[in-house]
Amino acid sequence: MTKRRGFSLERLSGAPLRALTRLSGSDLAARLHLRDPARKILYHGARVGTQAIKAGVAAVSKRAPSDPTRLSASKGAGKFDLTPTDDQAMMRDSMRRFAGEVLQSAARAADDAASPSDEVLEQAHALGLAALAVPEALGGVGAERSSITQVLIAEELSRGDMGLALAILSPVAVVQAIVEWGTGAQQQDLLPRFLGDHFAPAALAILEPRPLFDPVAPRTGAVRDAKGGGWALWGEKSLVPLASRAETFLVAADVKGVGPRLFVVHRDTPGLSIEPEPSMGLRGAGLGHLKLEGARVPDDALLGGPGADNSFDVGVLVDRARIAWGALAVGTSQAVLDYVIPYVNARQAFGEPISNRQSVAFLVADIAIEVEGMRLLVQRAASLAEQGKGITRAASLARQQCASKGMKIGSDGVQLLGGHGFIKEHPVERWYRNLRAIGVFEGGVLA
Amino acid sequence: MIYLETPKRFRALVEQAHGIAVNVFRPISRKYDLAEHEYPKELDLLAAIIDGVNDGGGAASASQLQKEDKTTTEETAGSTTKNGGNLATVLSMMELCWGDVGLALTIPRQGLGNAAVAAVGTPEQKAKYGKRWISMAITEPNAGSDSAAIRTSARLVGDEWVINGEKIFVTAGARSDAVVVWATLDASLGRAAIKSFLVPKGSPGLKVARLDHKLGIRASDTATLLLEDCRVPKENILGSAEIDTTKSFAGAMKTFDNTRPVVAAMACGVARAAVERAREILEKAQAVRGNERSPWLGSAAEAELCRLEAEVEVARLLTMKSAWMADNRVPNSVEASMAKAKAGRVCTEVTLRCVELCGAAAYAETDLLEKWARDAKILDIFEGTQQIQLLVVARRLLGKSSGELR
Numbered sequence: 090m091t092k093r094r095g096f097s098l099e100r101l102s103g104a105p106l107r108a109l110t111r112l113s114g115s116d117l118a119a120r121l122h123l124r125d126p127a128r129k130i131l132y133h134g135a136r137v138g139t140q141a142i143k144a145g146v147a148a149v150s151k152r153a154p155s156d157p158t159r160l161s162a163s164k165g166a167g168k169f170d171l172t173p174t175d176d177q178a179m180m181r182d183s184m185r186r187f188a189g190e191v192l193q194s195a196a197r198a199a200d201d202a203a204s205p206s207d208e209v210l211e212q213a214h215a216l217g218l219a220a221l222a223v224p225e226a227l228g229g230v231g232a233e234r235s236s237i238t239q240v241l242i243a244e245e246l247s248r249g250d251m252g253l254a255l256a257i258l259s260p261v262a263v264v265q266a267i268v269e270w271g272t273g274a275q276q277q278d279l280l281p282r283f284l285g286d287h288f289a290p291a292a293l294a295i296l297e298p299r300p301l302f303d304p305v306a307p308r309t310g311a312v313r314d315a316k317g318g319g320w321a322l323w324g325e326k327s328l329v330p331l332a333s334r335a336e337t338f339l340v341a342a343d344v345k346g347v348g349p350r351l352f353v354v355h356r357d358t359p360g361l362s363i364e365p366e367p368s369m370g371l372r373g374a375g376l377g378h379l380k381l382e383g384a385r386v387p388d389d390a391l392l393g394g395p396g397a398d399n400s401f402d403v404g405v406l407v408d409r410a411r412i413a414w415g416a417l418a419v420g421t422s423q424a425v426l427d428y429v430i431p432y433v434n435a436r437q438a439f440g441e442p443i444s445n446r447q448s449v450a451f452l453v454a455d456i457a458i459e460v461e462g463m464r465l466l467v468q469r470a471a472s473l474a475e476q477g478k479g480i481t482r483a484a485s486l487a488r489q490q491c492a493s494k495g496m497k498i499g500s501d502g503v504q505l506l507g508g509h510g511f512i513k514e515h516p517v518e519r520w521y522r523n524l525r526a527i528g529v530f531e532g533g534v535l536a
Numbered sequence: 537m538i539y540l541e542t543p544k545r546f547r548a549l550v551e552q553a554h555g556i557a558v559n560v561f562r563p564i565s566r567k568y569d570l571a572e573h574e575y576p577k578e579l580d581l582l583a584a585i586i587d588g589v590n591d592g593g594g595a596a597s598a599s600q601l602q603k604e605d606k607t608t609t610e611e612t613a614g615s616t617t618k619n620g621g622n623l624a625t626v627l628s629m630m631e632l633c634w635g636d637v638g639l640a641l642t643i644p645r646q647g648l649g650n651a652a653v654a655a656v657g658t659p660e661q662k663a664k665y666g667k668r669w670i671s672m673a674i675t676e677p678n679a680g681s682d683s684a685a686i687r688t689s690a691r692l693v694g695d696e697w698v699i700n701g702e703k704i705f706v707t708a709g710a711r712s713d714a715v716v717v718w719a720t721l722d723a724s725l726g727r728a729a730i731k732s733f734l735v736p737k738g739s740p741g742l743k744v745a746r747l748d749h750k751l752g753i754r755a756s757d758t759a760t761l762l763l764e765d766c767r768v769p770k771e772n773i774l775g776s777a778e779i780d781t782t783k784s785f786a787g788a789m790k791t792f793d794n795t796r797p798v799v800a801a802m803a804c805g806v807a808r809a810a811v812e813r814a815r816e817i818l819e820k821a822q823a824v825r826g827n828e829r830s831p832w833l834g835s836a837a838e839a840e841l842c843r844l845e846a847e848v849e850v851a852r853l854l855t856m857k858s859a860w861m862a863d864n865r866v867p868n869s870v871e872a873s874m875a876k877a878k879a880g881r882v883c884t885e886v887t888l889r890c891v892e893l894c895g896a897a898a899y900a901e902t903d904l905l906e907k908w909a910r911d912a913k914i915l916d917i918f919e920g921t922q923q924i925q926l927l928v929v930a931r932r933l934l935g936k937s938s939g940e941l942r
Contacts (some may be wrong), residue, residue, distance in 0.1 A: 167544045168537040169860050172616040174537055237538045301833055404829065434934055447923075450930035450941050457933055458874045461857075462850035469540040469853060481828050487844040493843070 135524070156463040157273040157505040160234040162477035171468070177238050184245035187216060188420075194515075199373030200519055203365065205256040206287075213257040214288035220241065222264045226275055228284050231268075236409065236471035238534040239265075239418035243534065244464070245421025248427075251523040252373025254417060255533060259330040259374070262410075262535040263291040263339050266351060270393045270401045278352065279337065282461025286411040293351075294326035295410065295532025303530035304341075304407045305400055308350050309381060311342040311391075318388055321360070322352060325415050330533055332377020339392065340381065341403065341532065360384035370522030408484035409474055410536035415467035415487040418495035418527040421520050422460045425502035428517060429453060429458040433505055452501050454460045459494040466490055471536050492528025499524030537918050538870035539855060546627055553628035556582065562904075567637040568755035569907050573747050575711065576639060576755055583644035583731055587667075591626025614789050620863035622794060626855050627799035631807030636753030637911050640802065648836045651795060652732065652916040656775050665734060671712035673703035683718065685728040688763065690719035692770065692777075697733055699741075701765045705918070710757025717763065721779060730782040734772040739930040741766030746884055751915055752910035796872040796919055800855040803876075803883035803915040810908050812889035815841060817898065817905075837893055844886045851879035871934045877925035879885050880916030887912040 223229020246254035309324025366378040393399030433444040470483035499521040503510035611905040632640040649670030681684040688701025723728040745760040824838040833843035855876040861868035887909040898905040
């Protein structure tokens with residue numbers, strides 16, 4: 090038990106990591122009692138070398154191409170409980186450490202540069218989050234679909250920085266979508282690159298630049314080329330994370346008579362142009378704009394294939410994305426709370442700490458109440474999602490609260506610091522900008 | 537394992553409570569709102585049924601679960617979480633108050649005083665008073681939220697306590713069989729000297745002075761009690777007669793950790809009733825088209841209704857959380873206050889906004905929305921006002937004493 094707890098991420102970076110990896114994989118696994126997914130992930134995610142990807146590819150190639158592998162739904166405990174499993178708690182703690190030690194200090198630079206650094210993305214890749222989303226049979230470490238685990242991860246990363254969290258989780262969302270809806274052949278073709286040695290940038294592009302955008306009715310369209318085969322995509326996608334580096338995009342486009350579907354679009358596709366789209370916030374995610382002007386993709390770019398038996402449901406995609414955005418809002422809102430408490434206790438005015446005044450203290454109390462409320466809404470929606478239950482209402486309620494209360498918390502965070510909150514010496518102005526994204530974004534991340 | 541649905545174990549109980557709300561409360565809701573101070577005799581039958589269930593009638597009731605929980609300790613914190621009497625109570629209270637909060641407050645033998653006796657009474661007191669209807673008298677004309685400032689006094693004369701003072705806002709003060717009266721043994725010693733006493737009706741010197749006419753919860757009687765050299769036996773003190781200044785108020789206030797989630801649950805029930813009714817009215821008027829996923833793409837009324845529903849859902853989950861913590865013996869003062877603060881303000885905002893959204897018909901006495909919007913306000917006041925709850929939360933978060941953050 091103590092050994093497991095001591096097996097922390099910081100020990101898995103740098104020189105100690107190289108020392109660890111000199112041990113053979115199986116010995117290490119045995120020594121660390123790596124059985125459950127979250128334990129495996131710490132091991133797997135840290136493994137430097139090619140064993141993982143080789144195993145993954147081997148596992149994949151054993152399967153018939155038409156035979157996709159999905160993560161199964163969770164059963165649900167049947168008892169009201171807010172206690173994460175031991176594995177989830179360990180995962181959450183690891184993410185919290187990573188956010189505190191890596192993301193918080195990298196946030197300002199990424200915000201200024203409107204791009205995450207390669208170094209941060211590589212460090213994040215070592216966390217193995219993509220592998221957690223891939224079933225074991227496909228070379229990953231995932232067992233069942235755990236939206237709760239995903240929201241715990243998203244919350245903690247966002248406590249470090251929402252923009253960087255979005256960048257880190259962006260390829261994970263692509264992996265999740267391929268696992269959930271891809272054909273067997275697409276899984277074999279696309280998944281191994283996410284299980285390799287390096288961070289594989291990719292993004293799930295849903296959002297379009299128009300007011301009152303309805304994510305289940307995108308205007309981006311896909312037109313079948315009856316003669317030459319393949320598809321031509323027309324339209325625009327906005328605020329796409331990692332746009333300048335992503336190798337693969339999953340683009341939502343309407344297929345006439347069928348409805349919205351996801352298309353695999355590689356960055357070198359003719360007819361696709363990519364521009365940076367620096368915005369109010371989430372700058373650390375490296376946001377960009379995709380223009381699809383008759384972008385040509387092959388037949389098999391249609392995720393899940395053309396058959397009526399495909400399991401894709403754009404509503405579920407949108408709902409699960411909103412749950413994950415809710416979790417990002419919770420994390421940043423918690424960061425605001427953590428930051429303002431010591432500040433208002435230390436800041437003196439009229440001869441005493443400003444926190445001695447109800448007008449200040451009650452604002453802090455309200456932040457705490459609303460953060461907890463947002464968290465419960467997000468976790469309820471995530472719990473329903475992993476059980477495969479209807480989530481539309483729960484996700485919509487979570488989005489509503491996380492957008493409105495999250496923004497209020499962002500605003501109050503700046504207000505509580507007064508003029509100091511308005512300058513970049515303090516992170517609250519960045520959190521204010523980032524929290525405005527909730528309620529704007531669709532897609533990009535998944536629970 | 538994180539799971540936020542109503543536990544399987546309580547689904548029958550919740551259904552039962554909902555059935556009472558639909559079949560017993562709603563049909564007489566307006567009648568006793570209009571006939572203030574008239575005793576809702578329909579509740580006698582209901583109380584008898586609840587007593588029967590509590591005495592082992594078979595179905596799991598909230599109070600039975602509470603009894604169970606006191607004797608079973610095999611489930612502790614960790615992966616084997618416990619769903620017990622506190623959670624059962626808030627879930628069933630949400631349903632009952634979805635029906636009518638005033639009536640729920642005046643179910644015979646379910647008074648706040650009953651909760652106090654159950655929590656801190658001696659076996660003898662429980663045996664003698666457990667089957668009676670006990671109200672709770674704390675507030676005085678000059679001591680509301682500041683319950684440490686109460687001036688009602690108790691002094692021991694021979695084998696009797698002699699109590700003097702005036703108590704106001706006593707819920708079920710006229711209908712109850714006995715009253716738990718908070719009084720000080722020595723006003724100069726502050727909170728530590730405040731004790732509570734079981735005062736049966738008919739005690740010499742106890743008088744119900746008047747009944748109040750109220751904004752809402754009119755089915756529930758609210759009384760002013762006068763105690764003039766009121767005498768009760770020495771053994772009628774609840775808890776110890778010793779004045780322990782080191783322990784301050786903790787004992788007395790601890791009751792609130794269990795009762796605040798219950799009042800929060802009442803607010804959740806009323807608020808849910810209002811949003812459900814508003815949705816029904818607005819759908820009938822074709823003002824909402826039921827875009828569950830993106831309601832803001834529809835009418836302003838639909839977007840607003842969705843916002844209100846989200847607020848109600850937050851209040852509900854915070855309430856369930858605080859009760860779940862109590863069931864698992866996790867200190868929950870802050871969470872109980874968070875739930876009470878959120879549910880109290882949400883209930884008032886939501887019911888009032890629903891009246892506004894639905895217009896004239898909802899403002900008239902022809903619809904219960906009118907009544908719920910009046911009933912709601914007390915839920916942000918009694919059992920600790922919004923402001924008191926925020927003080928509890930803020931002091932804890934900021935590490936402040938009651939002297940620093942006043």
